[in-house]
Amino acid sequence: MKSITVASCKIGNLPYNCHFKVFESMILPILCYGSEVWGHQYYDVIEKVQRKWCINFFGVSNYTPKEAILGKCGRLPVFVHTLKRCINYWLKLIEMPNNRLPKQEIGRAHV
Secondary structure, eight states: OHHHHHHHHHTOSOOHHHHHHHIIIIIHHHHTTTHHHHTTSOOHHHHHHHHHHHHHHHTOOTTSOHHHHHHHHTOOOHHHHHHHHHHHHHHHHHHSOTTSHHHHHHHHHTO
């Protein structure tokens, strides 16, 4: 978490849209890596990273309710992004031909 604080401070006083563009292009892809597999589960540790980023931007207390922080930022929880990626992957799997390895492995896992 310390690195999030440092990164947020290093980018300085950027406007809102630039500040969150940095988050979406540099931090969010790392948080969502492999979420096609694990994205159906909620992990608070991942949500804390986004909350910390928002807290640093607005300079509010760490005790500010998480709903208030996300609402103020106009952001959705990271879980929404990971769940979307997971669902899209499953839809892609359904459309795959049966001879593709990912589809074969999913079939074996649920037998």
